[in-house]
Amino acid sequence: MSTLTRALAGAGLFCLLLGAAQADGPYRNPDNKSKDDPGEGSYPVPYKMPVASEITEQLLRIRNYMDEVTPTRVVSRKTGQPIADLKKPVADAIFEPAKGDFGIMVYEMGVVHSGLMKAAAITGDQRFTAMTRRHLQFFADTLPYFKAQEAQFHLERANSFSRFLDPRALDDAGSMCAALMRARNAKIGPDLANMIATCSDWVANKQFRLPDGTMARKRPQAVSLWGDDMYMSIPALAEMGHYDDAVNNVLNMSKYLFNAQEGIYTHGWHANIPDAPRFYWARANGWAVLAMSDLLDVLPKDHPGYPKVLAQLRAALKGIAERQSGSGLWHQMIDRSDSYLETSASAMFVYVIAHAVNEGWVPPTTYGSVAQAGWAGLSTKINAKGQVEGTCVGTTLAGDQVYYYNRPTSVHALHGYGPMLMAGAEIIRLINNRNIGIEYRVRTYHYMPRDGGKTDYREHH
Numbered sequence: 001m002s003t004l005t006r007a008l009a010g011a012g013l014f015c016l017l018l019g020a021a022q023a024d025g026p027y028r029n030p031d032n033k034s035k036d037d038p039g040e041g042s043y044p045v046p047y048k049m050p051v052a053s054e055i056t057e058q059l060l061r062i063r064n065y066m067d068e069v070t071p072t073r074v075v076s077r078k079t080g081q082p083i084a085d086l087k088k089p090v091a092d093a094i095f096e097p098a099k100g101d102f103g104i105m106v107y108e109m110g111v112v113h114s115g116l117m118k119a120a121a122i123t124g125d126q127r128f129t130a131m132t133r134r135h136l137q138f139f140a141d142t143l144p145y146f147k148a149q150e151a152q153f154h155l156e157r158a159n160s161f162s163r164f165l166d167p168r169a170l171d172d173a174g175s176m177c178a179a180l181m182r183a184r185n186a187k188i189g190p191d192l193a194n195m196i197a198t199c200s201d202w203v204a205n206k207q208f209r210l211p212d213g214t215m216a217r218k219r220p221q222a223v224s225l226w227g228d229d230m231y232m233s234i235p236a237l238a239e240m241g242h243y244d245d246a247v248n249n250v251l252n253m254s255k256y257l258f259n260a261q262e263g264i265y266t267h268g269w270h271a272n273i274p275d276a277p278r279f280y281w282a283r284a285n286g287w288a289v290l291a292m293s294d295l296l297d298v299l300p301k302d303h304p305g306y307p308k309v310l311a312q313l314r315a316a317l318k319g320i321a322e323r324q325s326g327s328g329l330w331h332q333m334i335d336r337s338d339s340y341l342e343t344s345a346s347a348m349f350v351y352v353i354a355h356a357v358n359e360g361w362v363p364p365t366t367y368g369s370v371a372q373a374g375w376a377g378l379s380t381k382i383n384a385k386g387q388v389e390g391t392c393v394g395t396t397l398a399g400d401q402v403y404y405y406n407r408p409t410s411v412h413a414l415h416g417y418g419p420m421l422m423a424g425a426e427i428i429r430l431i432n433n434r435n436i437g438i439e440y441r442v443r444t445y446h447y448m449p450r451d452g453g454k455t456d457y458r459e460h461h
Contacts, residue, residue, distance in 0.1 A: 040443050044327050045376040049438070049445065052428045055375075058382045059119050059424045060127065062417060065386030066112060067131045069099040072138035074145070074160075086142065089149035095142075095160040100412035104135055105163045107232060108414035110175030115421025117182055122425040129188050136180070136189030143194065164195050170207055170215065170232035173199035178235040178294070185239075203236045204245070210271070213245065214252040219397075223271035225256050226397050227284030230291035238295045246295050247305030253288070254312050263319020264334055268397040281404055282334040283392060283415065286348030289316050290419075293352045296361065313352075314362060320349050321370045328377025332392060332404060339405050343381045343390035347419035350374035354426040357436070357447070364436045368447025375427045378420060383411075391416030 041047075074083045077092040098104060113132045120128035146161035159165060163172040177199035180192050210216050210223070215233045217224050230253050237246035256269045259278065265288045266278035292313040299306050323334050329346040333339040354371035356362040381389045391413040398404060431438070439446045441457055448455075 037443075043376075045373075045380055047373070047376055049440070050372060050375055050379075050427055050431055052431065055379075055424045055428050056123050056125065058379065059123075059421055060125070061384075061386035062382060062388065062421060063116065063119070063128055063131065063386070066102070066116075066417060067134075069102050070104050070109075070131070070135070071096040071098065072104065072134055074142060086145045089145055089152055091149070091153045091155065093145070093149060093160075094158075101410075102412070102414050104138075105161075105176060106414065107171045107175035108418065109135075110177070110179040111418025112414065112421065113176075113179040113418075114182060115418040115425070117179075117186060117188065118422050119425040121186075122429050128421075132183060133189040136183060136192060139192055139195060140190040164198050167199060167202040167206075169217070170203065170229050173202040173207075174229075174232035174236045177203060178239050181236070181239040200236060200240050203233055204240060204242060207233065210252075212252055213248055214256070215249055216271075220399075221270040221272055224397060225253065225269040227253070227257050227265045227267050227281075228287045229253070231287035231294075234291040235294040238298050243299055243303055243305070247299070247303070247309055250292055250295065250309050250312060251305070257284075257288075258312070258316070260315065262335065263315055263322065265316065276399070279398070279401060279404060280333055280335045281395065282330050282332055282342050282345030283348070283395070285316070285320060285334055286345040286352075286419070289313060289320065289352040290348050292316070293355055296359070310361060313356065317353055317356060317362060317367070321353065321367065324349075324370060324374065325377075328373040328375070329390075332407070333401065336401075336405075340409070341377075341390065342392050342409070343378065343388060344392060344413070344416040344419055346374060347378055347416060347423040350378060350423040351419060351426050354423070354430045358426065358429050358433055364447035364449060365452075366447075368430065368436065368438070369445050371427065371430060372445055372447075375423060378423055381416075382420065387411040388416040388420050 073096040074086065074093050075081060075096045076083060076090070077094045083090065083093050095104060103109065113135070116128045116132050120126055143161060146159055147165065149155065150159045150165055156162070167173045177196060180196050180199070183189050184191050184196065208216050208218055214225065215229045217226055217229070230249065234246045234249050237249070257265045259266060264280050265285045267281040267284040270276055292309055295309055296306070296313065299309065320330070320334070324330060325337065325341060327341060329341040329343070330349055331337055331339045332342040334345070350371050353367055353374070357364045357367050357371060383389055389411055390409050392407045392415070393410050393413045395404070395407050430436070435450055437448050437450050439448070439455065
């Protein structure tokens with residue numbers, strides 16, 4: 001029985017009891033104000049105990065929006081009309097373009113599918129994975145067609161399947177590869193063995209590396225490391241069972257990128273200028289802790305690297321938790337409070353912190369309330385359409401603060417959607433966790449182990 005299954009066992013009755021208690025109890029205070037209580041503050045976010053049914057509704061709203069904007073049809077690039085005959089390839093056949101910037105094979109969509117699967121597992125609502133099944137069945141149905149198109153017309157990267165016919169970077173392969181393997185393990189959709197073989201081969205054997213095996217890129221310098229690549233490689237390696245390689249990349253990436261004094265990761269490192277100024281982009285920190293969390297989920301506890309990865313994750317979560325803003329969110333530059341509040345990184349942090357509490361990797365004391373406060377901020381970023389607001393668009397490894405500070409945010413930035421699904425689902429699991437008690441005292445929330453001893457507030461007036 002998996003850790004998730006054990007944690008969820010019997011959660012249905014507990015969820016009903018919790019919901020009933022919250023309906024009229026002290027946790028329900030949506031406007032954060034009480035005219036009769038001068039000691040209660042007014043908050044910029046709904047500072048209240050989360051309610052599972054409300055979170056589920058928000059996540060379904062996101063799912064429905066994603067389902068709406070990601071069509072799965074083959075069309076003519078010239079006319080936009082559907083191509084019904086998938087036996088005879090034509091040169092201008094493409095995937096029907098998604099609305100906005102929601103490509104169905106981009107690395108961000110891999111995180112979306114992982115989030116949908118997480119939400120389905122925790123809520124028991126299979127509507128979440130219906131979109132994943134649809135996408136994966138579409139891949140199975142159209143792969144032969146686009147293979148034949150490439151062979152006949154030599155379209156290079158114009159082919160809609162190019163990321164899996166000719167991957168050229170971790171962005172093409174790693175995130176989607178991990179999602180496809182998770183779907184296969186969960187028996188969601190068809191077994192895309194051919195696609196998995198291609199992307200896993202790229203990650204394990206073909207990606208450019210440093211001599212010590214660390215995943216690297218040839219941009220923007222001849223030899224550069226990106227914090228993003230912890231997620232673009234390590235979860236896929238972990239799902240393949242390449243545990244030694246995954247652990248080594250956690251430890252090596254952290255050696256180059258982690259500032260142990262500050263407890264946070266710089267975005268990147270260049271071999272030719274190793275002492276360059278460091279820029280602490282929040283989403284790079286999100287990718288880093290998400291990668292370590294995903295690895296620990298499958299890494300055998302008796303693997304010699306397990307305690308090392310766990311120690312590194314704990315160090316990073318401490319640095320991240322200390323930089324949470326007064327809205328529950330984190331800043332675009334995690335160490336700069338004058339940079340804007342950014343959603344995708346905040347969602348990754350909330351997910352990993354809540355997951356670490358649920359798995360027993362960090363104590364619920366402090367970390368539980370950090371996760372809850374983070375969700376309070378995130379919940380304000382899901383609009384009525386199911387769009388996720390406040391997400392930084394795609395961002396390269398840059399060498400100045402001006403660039404990072406002024407990257408736009410957009411509801412069409414797919415980076416925020418998967419992490420938001422994961423964060424909300426894990427918060428549901430957190431508030432339903434039978435091993436944790438939650439007390440509402442002195443107008444705030446205290447998470448503690450059930451066996452952590454009895455508190456005493458007799459001295460409080």
